[in-house]
Amino acid sequence: TTLRLIAGLEVATSGRIVIGADDVTALAATDRNVSMVFQSYALFPHMSVLENVAYGPRVARRPRREAERAAREALAGVGLAELEARLPSELSGGQQQRVAIARALVLEPSVLLFDEPLSNLDARLRRQMREEIRALQRRLGITVVYVTHDQEEALGVSDRIIVMNHAVVAQEGPPRDLYEAPADVFVAGFMGEANRVKGVLRRLDEQRGRVTIGGLACTLPHRGLADGVVDVAIRPEAILIARGAAVDGTLRGTVSHAAYLGSRMEYSIASAIGELFVTSAAVEAPLSPGATVALTLADHGITLIRP
Incomplete structure (x- = not known):
């Protein structure tokens, strides 16, 4: 729900949503400059990798050549430049995840949202993708909001963790603080x-x-x-x-x-x-x-x- 509120897919009944210095609470999802990577990847099966990534710029009415150029740059950024002609069904789970990330990044969002993006991957691939997402965030300097129920993921990708219990913030702070000094029983159990x-x-x-x-x-x-x-x-x-x-x-x-x-x-x-x-x-x-x-x-x- 928190991600959907930030993305503008749910309407806030109280409080404010501020991105940078801008109050976006009343703005439509299309006006927030936010991208989301879904748990299911949500790739179009009939489109090539390049077409999937270029879809956002095309919907934004950017010229085809400009949209494809931006898509190729995004694919190069996630190491998939050589696979642009393939269909999603011809890719591994990790490659599909990278396509979904490239599609989110091509719009140059202010905030990138991840909704349990690694839950469909095996343990080895989860660790690899976790490291890649962290490296990507550091390279681009973009704000990432990452929702997960996996304690190792939370510790591995975060500068700051917020643990929520029934929509209330139970504790927030650096990963080490939450692991070594949990505020209460709930946080202690959630963090391992x-x-x-x-x-x-x-x-x-x-x-x-x-x-x-x-x-x-x-x-x-x-x-x-x-x-x-x-x-x-x-x-x-x-x-x-x-x-x-x-x-x-x-x-x-x-x-x-x-x-x-x-x-x-x-x-x-x-x-x-x-x-x-x-x-x-x-x-x-x-x-x-x-x-x-x-x-x-x-x-x-x-x-x-x-x-």
């Missing part, structure tokens, strides 16, 4: 896996506090929370695993599930503070279910959250 556990906070000064979590302790920004029981979000990679029995300053755990995922291991570990989801890059020496481990905390990936 997080273990939510209870801890006891004792404020040390105006900024930081000491948090005890079972047999573990760490110093964190207290984020204005009062002393007492608090909710703590711990990222899976922030829990460190050592073989053997627990000693002072560690937490005893028992591996209940282990999964090998190539570049990392994923574990479910039963502990006194609950079942913990833990990831480890130590794939060369995996732990087996039933193994006893000692857990400690890293100096990152741990934050106090509001319920």
